[in-house]
Structures are given as structure tokens and as C-alpha cells.
Amino acid sequence: MAEVLVVVEAAGGAVKKVTLEMLTMARSLGTPAAVVFGDAEPLVAKLGEFGAEKVYVAAGDDIANYLVAPKATVLASLVKDVQPAAVLIGSTQEGKEIAGRLAVKLDNGVLTDVVSLDADGTATQVIFAGSTIVKSAVKGSVPIVTVRPNSLTPAPQAGAAAVSTVDVAVGDKDKLATVVNRVAEAKGARPELTEASIVVSGGRGVGSAENFKLVEELADLLGAAVGASRAATDSGFYPHAFQVGQTGKTVSPQLYIALGISGAIQHRAGMQTSKTIVAVNKDTEAPIFELADFGVVGDLFQVVPQAAEEIRKRK
Amino acid sequence: MKIVVLVKQVPDSGAERNLRAEDNTVDRASANNVINEMDEYAIEEALRLQEAHGGEVTVLTMGPQRATESIRKALSMGPDGAVHVVDDALSGTDALGTSKVLAKALERLNADVIICGAESTDARGQVLPHMLAERLGVAALTGARKLTVDGSQLTIERQTEEGYEVVTAATPAIVSVWDTINEPRYPSFKGIMAAKKKPVETLSIADLGVDAGEVGWAGAQTTVKEHTKRPPRSAGQKVTDSGEGGVALVDYLSSEKFV
Numbered sequence: 127m128a129e130v131l132v133v134v135e136a137a138g139g140a141v142k143k144v145t146l147e148m149l150t151m152a153r154s155l156g157t158p159a160a161v162v163f164g165d166a167e168p169l170v171a172k173l174g175e176f177g178a179e180k181v182y183v184a185a186g187d188d189i190a191n192y193l194v195a196p197k198a199t200v201l202a203s204l205v206k207d208v209q210p211a212a213v214l215i216g217s218t219q220e221g222k223e224i225a226g227r228l229a230v231k232l233d234n235g236v237l238t239d240v241v242s243l244d245a246d247g248t249a250t251q252v253i254f255a256g257s258t259i260v261k262s263a264v265k266g267s268v269p270i271v272t273v274r275p276n277s278l279t280p281a282p283q284a285g286a287a288a289v290s291t292v293d294v295a296v297g298d299k300d301k302l303a304t305v306v307n308r309v310a311e312a313k314g315a316r317p318e319l320t321e322a323s324i325v326v327s328g329g330r331g332v333g334s335a336e337n338f339k340l341v342e343e344l345a346d347l348l349g350a351a352v353g354a355s356r357a358a359t360d361s362g363f364y365p366h367a368f369q370v371g372q373t374g375k376t377v378s379p380q381l382y383i384a385l386g387i388s389g390a391i392q393h394r395a396g397m398q399t400s401k402t403i404v405a406v407n408k409d410t411e412a413p414i415f416e417l418a419d420f421g422v423v424g425d426l427f428q429v430v431p432q433a434a435e436e437i438r439k440r441k
Numbered sequence: 442m443k444i445v446v447l448v449k450q451v452p453d454s455g456a457e458r459n460l461r462a463e464d465n466t467v468d469r470a471s472a473n474n475v476i477n478e479m480d481e482y483a484i485e486e487a488l489r490l491q492e493a494h495g496g497e498v499t500v501l502t503m504g505p506q507r508a509t510e511s512i513r514k515a516l517s518m519g520p521d522g523a524v525h526v527v528d529d530a531l532s533g534t535d536a537l538g539t540s541k542v543l544a545k546a547l548e549r550l551n552a553d554v555i556i557c558g559a560e561s562t563d564a565r566g567q568v569l570p571h572m573l574a575e576r577l578g579v580a581a582l583t584g585a586r587k588l589t590v591d592g593s594q595l596t597i598e599r600q601t602e603e604g605y606e607v608v609t610a611a612t613p614a615i616v617s618v619w620d621t622i623n624e625p626r627y628p629s630f631k632g633i634m635a636a637k638k639k640p641v642e643t644l645s646i647a648d649l650g651v652d653a654g655e656v657g658w659a660g661a662q663t664t665v666k667e668h669t670k671r672p673p674r675s676a677g678q679k680v681t682d683s684g685e686g687g688v689a690l691v692d693y694l695s696s697e698k699f700v
């Protein structure tokens with residue numbers, strides 16, 4: 127069976143969930159083979175647990191110090207060597223960028239934001255604010271697919287995870303954009319927004335940055351990530367990185383709780399495919415109630431602290 | 442400094458959008474077609490560069506005839522002129538093909554800086570900027586929330602999952618921007634009047650030396666086989682808080698095994 131290359135997303139020495147999803151997805155098309163950019167050592171065992179038969183490793187300054195292009199070059203030469211059945215990449219900003227370059231290098235089609243993949247290569251995408259489902263395919267020989275986090279449940283399967291080092295031979299054209307600084311921002315212990323199984327988001331109704339503590343408190347009690355509407359990020363209540371919606375992150379958790387969010391179409395675009403939606407809003411006409419499985423019409427400053435207290439009691 | 446800004450016309454993301462039953466392409470006839478939101482930030486950034494460093498700003502669009510409305514709208518914000526690639530053979534073109542055509546047009550324009558949106562609201566691809574950089578062999582500074590220019594050196598800040606990174610490159614370069622980078626200006630009345638007289642060059646794919654077989658349906662490397670509307674979510678239970686709303690909420694969460 128041909129290999130399926132899975133580009134590993136990792137942070138802080140840990141494999142991200144989307145990688146495990148991709149390794150799971152890859153099995154229907156061929157033999158999963160992971161591709162690690164950077165230090166693979168802390169990742170190999172986990173990749174093996176989820177079915178990676180091989181782990182290709184490309185590391186060094188040429189990979190680390192320049193934006194995107196070197197990774198695409200390495201990946202393109204790997205594709206030529208192993209002739210994979212497909213290349214799966216996380217649907218993150220960098221993942222899509224690598225996919226774009228790879229598509230040009232291989233003169234092959236690219237499908238972004240894919241949520242499932244059939245054995246014949248047919249991909250499913252959810253588009254237009256979650257309103258339309260599209261089945262598409264790549265005509266060329268090597269489908270390049272970016273996979274949206276939280277699209278499926280990763281299933282363990284033993285794989286050999288045989289490590290093989292890849293030559294990094296990149297040219298000057300790959301070294302035009304130099305990363306001069308990487309600044310880590312404190313993230314706390316909360317799960318990552320796009321991968322969390324519960325997301326608690328606050329909107330304009332939360333009223334201030336100070337009040338967002340209320341959203342965080344509920345999130346922490348539920349082991350959830352915190353999100354925000356654009357009105358909340360634009361008003362400086364919460365950092366922009368946490369915006370959910372059309373121009374922010376797309377999330378698809380088991381549970382999405384919207385606090386003081388009206389449910390504008392652009393906000394829905396980022397959360398409409400959540401499994402269960404709960405809303406608290408003082409306006410009974412708020413459009414968010416049209417899609418909420420459970421809604422409380424009320425003042426969030428009453429409802430949320432009471433809910434938090436109640437959860438504590440029941441724990 | 443010669444600046445080219447990429448502008449795409451898209452169906453308004455604030456209204457219902459559809460694919461056409463017959464060919465699975467975006468239904469533009471029934472939609473309210475607008476400038477892709479991120480591209481307004483790109484136009485603004487281009488104009489600010491021009492204000493600080495001089496030179497000329499040209500809008501580049503590939504799209505059907507009706508995209509001229511968006512081109513005029515873009516010009517009313519202040520750019521000097523536009524190039525519109527329009528050709529019947531382009532219908533059905535995918536991202537890869539679009540990058541081929543735009544790269545050819547960009548080769549003619551010879552820009553120092555190409556600015557575009559980080560993503561389009563219809564495709565949400567985020568793929569075009571790097572596709573173009575790959576084809577043109579220029580630097581790509583993508584996903585910028587901040588851009589500074591020092592002579593021919595460009596530096597951006599880009600948000601990442603872990604924080605942010607600072608990336609630098611010399612011109613020529615392509616820069617893609619998010620909505621956090623600036624606040625786009627509104628066209629003035631004078632700007633709207635002036636836009637009507639600004640030059641808009643139209644180019645066919647033959648003008649660009651692109652073969653019909655490389656673009657459109659024939660050239661597409663991806664196909665949409667079918668599409669279906671997702672059934673709209675239906676409203677569930679709604680309770681009005683009269684002192685016990687928080688408890689009701691937790692009751693629901695525990696009935697669904699979240700608590």
C-alpha cells in the first residue's frame with residue numbers, strides 16, 4: 127500500500143490532536159507516515175501509537191529560520207521519493223500555506239478545510255458559514271488536503287514509527303523571508319481553542335475585559351477553552367487570537383457556550399458545526415437562540431455565577 | 442515604490458450564499474457581490490505605504506465582468522488605477538489556476554510590494570499568497586497584523602498559535618494582511634467621483650500568454666462533485682431566568698453529561 131504523508135503539528139514537544147486525527151484519517155487511503163519538521167524525539171512514541179509506520183524527520187536552521195518555503199521544498203522532494211497516495215496537512219495558517227506552495231511545485235490540486243476523506247479520495251468540506259456541504263476531489267495523482275481540527279475522533283493503532291532522516295536541500299529562493307524573532311505568549315493551562323471539546327465564548331454582552339473573568343471561570347470549571355466574538359475582541363475585552371467566526375477561528379467542539387453573543391452570521395460561521403450549542407442572552411429575540419439546543423434568556427451576570435456555583439456544588 | 446494590491450469580489454458573507462445546482466460554482470447572480478473584506482485592509486495598507494514612501498498603487502482583480510463594480514469601489518478609496526483580468530475561459534478556475542493567471546499579470550506589473558488579503562471569505566483558502574510567491578520567486582510575508590518598511594526591507598508581525606513571530610524580507614515581496622492591521626478608510630465623495638475616471642486596463646488570458654486549457658474547467662486540478670445544503674439547526678429548549686437560570690443551565694449540562 128502506498129504511504130500517506132501526514133505533516134505533524136506539534137507544540138511544546140507534544141503532538142497536537144489534529145495530527146492524531148490525520149493519522150487516523152490516513153489509514154483509509156494507505157499506510158500513515160508522519161513528517162516532522164524540527165525535533166522529532168519527543169513525538170515519535172505518540173506517532174507510533176496512532177499508526178505511523180514511518181517518521182520522516184527534517185530539521186535544522188534552514189527549516190527553523192525561514193517562513194514556510196523550506197518546508198514545502200522538503201515535502202515536495204519527499205513526495206517525489208515516496209509517491210504517496212496523499213499528503214495531509216493541518217488546516218492552520220501555516221499548514222495551508224505549505225499546502226499552497228506544494229500544490230504549485232507538484233502542479234496538483236489542493237483542498238482546504240476538509241472534515242472527512244473517503245477511501246477513493248473524495249473529500250468533504252463544510253463551507254459558507256457551515257451552511258453547505260461539498261464533496262470534492264483532486265484530479266492529479268497526489269491529493270494535497272488540509273484537515274480541519276476536531277473533524278473526527280482519533281483512534282489508536284500500533285505503528286512501527288521507524289525514524290528516517292530527510293536531507294534538507296533548500297535553495298536561496300526558499301530563504302527570502304527570515305524569522306527574526308518568535309515570541310511565546312503565556313497561554314495558561316486551557317486547551318487550545320480549535321482542539322477543545324468544550325468552548326465557552328463571551329461577546330459584547332460581557333461588557334469589559336475585567337468581566338471576562340466570569341467567562342474564564344466557567345471555562346475552567348468545564349475544562350474548556352475560552353473564545354470571543356469579534357465585538358469582544360474589537361473592544362479589547364479579549365485578545366484577538368481567541369476570536370471565533372468568519373475572520374477568526376473555526377471551532378467544532380462537543381459543546382459551545384455563547385455568553386452575551388447575539389449570533390450574527392459571521393459569528394455562526396465559526397461555531398455552527400458544534401455538536402451542542404448553549405446560549406445565555408438577555409434578549410429573547412437574539413438570533414443565537416435559533417441554533418441553541420439550550421438557551422437561557424437572562425442576565426449573564428446572574429446566570430453565569432449561579433451556574434459556576436452550582437457546578438462547584440455538584441463536583 | 443510600486444505597489445499592487447490584490448482584490449477579489451466575493452458574495453457578501455453577511456447574507457445567505459449558495460452554490461449553483463448546475464455546476465457547483467458560487468452563485469454570483471443571486472448574491473450581493475462585495476470586495477472581499479480582508480482585501481479592504483490590504484487596500485488601506487497599500488495606501489498608507491504610498492503615503493509614507495510615494496509611488497503608485499494598482500489594483501489587480503481576476504474575476505467576471507461584474508467585478509468592475511468592486512474595482513471602482515476599490516479605486517474610490519484612493520488607488521491610482523486597476524488591472525482586470527476577465528475572460529470567459531476563466532470560469533471554473535480553481536486556486537492553482539487563479540495563481541497561475543495572477544502570477545502572469547503580476548510579472549507584467551513588476552511591483553516592489555504586492556499586498557493582498559490573508560484569505561477570501563468564500564474560498565477561505567489562505568493559499569493564494571504563497572502560491573504566488575512560489576511562482577514569482579519573491580518573498581512571502583503572510584498573515585501580517587503589522588507591517589513596517591525601512592528602505593527596501595519589510596518586516597511583519599504575524600500571530601501564531603504560540604504567540605507571534607517577526608519576519609523580515611527585502612522587496613520584491615508579497616504581504617498578506619489580517620483585519621487587525623489597520624482600519625480601512627471610507628471612500629470620500631471626491632474619491633468616488635475620481636474613481637470613475639481612473640484607468641482600468643482589461644486583460645484576457647491570451648494577453649497574458651495563458652492557454653485556455655490551463656485554466657477554467659479544463660485546467661482545474663480539483664473538482665466539486667456535488668453539494669448539499671446542511672439542514673439548518675433548529676432551536677431547542679429555551680428557559681427564561683427567574684432566579685434559577687444558572688441551575689437550569691447546569692441541569693441541562695449534566696443531562697448531556699458535560700458536568
Ligand SMILES: Cc1cc2nc3c(=O)[nH]c(=O)nc-3n(C[C@H](O)[C@H](O)[C@H](O)COP(=O)(O)OP(=O)(O)OC[C@H]3O[C@@H](n4cnc5c(N)ncnc54)[C@H](O)[C@@H]3O)c2cc1C
Nearest residue numbers: 329330331355356357371372373374386387388392408426
Ligand atoms: C466581514 C465581517 C466579518 C466578521 N467576522 C466576525 C467573526 O469572525 N466573529 C464574530 O464574532 N463576528 C464577526 N463579525 C461581526 C458580526 O457581524 C457581529 O457584529 C459580532 O459577531 C457581534 O458580536 P456580539 O454578538 O458579541 O455583539 P452584539 O451583536 O452586540 O451582541 C451582544 C449580545 O449580548 C447580549 N447581552 C448584552 N448584555 C447582556 C447581559 N448582561 N446578559 C446577557 N446578554 C447580554 C445582547 O442582548 C446581545 O444579543 C464580522 C462582521 C463582518 C462584516
Ligand SMILES: Nc1ncnc2c1ncn2[C@@H]1O[C@H](COP(=O)(O)O)[C@@H](O)[C@H]1O
Nearest residue numbers: 447449503557558560561566567568569
Ligand atoms: N480572483 C482573485 N483576484 C484577485 N485577488 C485574489 C483573487 N483570489 C484571491 N485573491 C487574493 O488572495 C487572497 C487570499 O485568497 P484565498 O487564498 O482564496 O483565501 C485574497 O484576500 C485576495 O487578496
